[in-house]
Amino acid sequence: MKMNDYIKLVDRKLDEYIQIETPENLFKSMKYTVTLPGKRLRPVMCLEICRILGGKTEDALPTACAIEMLHAQTLIHDDLPCMDNDDFRRGKPTNHKVFGEAIATLAGDALLTYAPQIITKYSNNLAPETIVKILNEYFNYAGARGVIGGQVADIESEGNLDNIQNKQEVLEFIHIHKTSDLFQLSMRTGAIIAGANEEKLNAITDFAKKFGLAFQIADDILDEISTFEQMGKTLGKDKQSGKLTYVSLYGLDDAKCKLACTLKECRDIIEKQNIESEIFEDIIQKIQKGAEI
């Protein structure tokens, strides 16, 4: 399948999986951010690795969509006034700008259990053992030891740069958890559904971790050099709010260099694993070119 076919498939399922029930505003708010047009990188990478390792797309589809819902959840809460206070996301008003803070907070809460429910409800071909395994991955990467831990470290670094002793360590913690963790979740679950062995799973985890790192460095760079029109969100905010980013810590040139290196490491891993995928190559190239990601 081509990238666009995957995206269409995921978009169709996301639309199908969230019907407007009562209370309407809650479901509309959930659906609003989940169905904002996007590259669907995380579900695509889940589905693609599953295919490559011999799994069925239909078996991984509920999990892939659940991860996109989880991603949307992090966006809704990250944009809240008490967090990053952003008004735009993917060129549209953020969730709380449309539905208000209370509903946006609750829509995010709802997605955190709605997403794994999609996995248990629609993964008809998976054994209960596999479903429990997938859910454990979800709980781990979505929670305090995953994405949320990263977001907390990110917030705590803000405006506090001078007081952080071990900046490199903290930055790595933020990047790994805030960004890499969802890519790790995507690729690990895709691989588990395909029945990957431990060695394969470790290599894929390593790839996803590094890929997420590259993705975040690229995002830090774009926040510095891009425009609102290109990105559809408010930019230059990292610098303004004194955030710990790759660019603020190492400067723009070093960030670009680190990006190239990290993507090279990603390529080496998949090559060593004999993984041939136009889609992974496409995604890596797009990030390398600093294209919109």
Place this chain on the structure above:
Amino acid sequence: MKMNDYIKLVDRKLDEYIQIETPENLFKSMKYTVTLPGKRLRPVMCLEICRILGGKTEDALPTACAIEMLHAQTLIHDDLPCMDNDDFRRGKPTNHKVFGEAIATLAGDALLTYAPQIITKYSNNLAPETIVKILNEYFNYAGARGVIGGQVADIESEGNLDNIQNKQEVLEFIHIHKTSDLFQLSMRTGAIIAGANEEKLNAITDFAKKFGLAFQIADDILDEISTFEQMGKTLGKDKQSGKLTYVSLYGLDDAKCKLACTLKECRDIIEKQNIESEIFEDIIQKIQKGAEI
């Protein structure tokens, strides 16, 4: 086991299940509200119904504690400035008053996946099929179709009483979802772990639904007649903010009458099911007496 023994057991486990990891503030914030002293009604009811139906307490303990964590999650987010904006809970400052809004929001988020992770991690004696069943109950009652749906309806009713056409229906929706759902979750999971059949499960669900209704009516009454010292939270807020409550809709006398009726129905159900439990009887009596609940 006596009520106090259950409470001690649950408190010990809650303390054990949440260790302070990195980022410290996040885990401290999670633990703060989860371990605030409380009556632990939901976990106790989960453990007691499990015992009565022949299940083992140790098998239900992770689920019981997970539900208390979920309950704490709803308290943290309900108290946020963008929701009920409460400064006190169980006589202590609310989570966001201690840790700030951003961390409180994220601690709530984290608990939503930390809680079910406790179920998968510690329910060693349960078959994967049972774990999936329990998690489905959790996702259902914790999410948009459960507690969160109730909270949204509650918020939307606030200050909007004159515009709601079907007030009785909306009030029932709020009570069932905001309050009964967690009691249904507690008792259903306790019963499922004990291996209850469908008929038993339905009767228990009915009991929990009605019990939750009574609990909420009692809460509405206490908000009207009690004092801060008795309840440990700010009172009279329902009236002040124009909320749809049993008291605001039917008046204090009718509310007291409805409370007595509903508790009678609860007693009838357990009697018909030959369930003998000092603990359930104690809890029902406490609510009836309008004691602190």
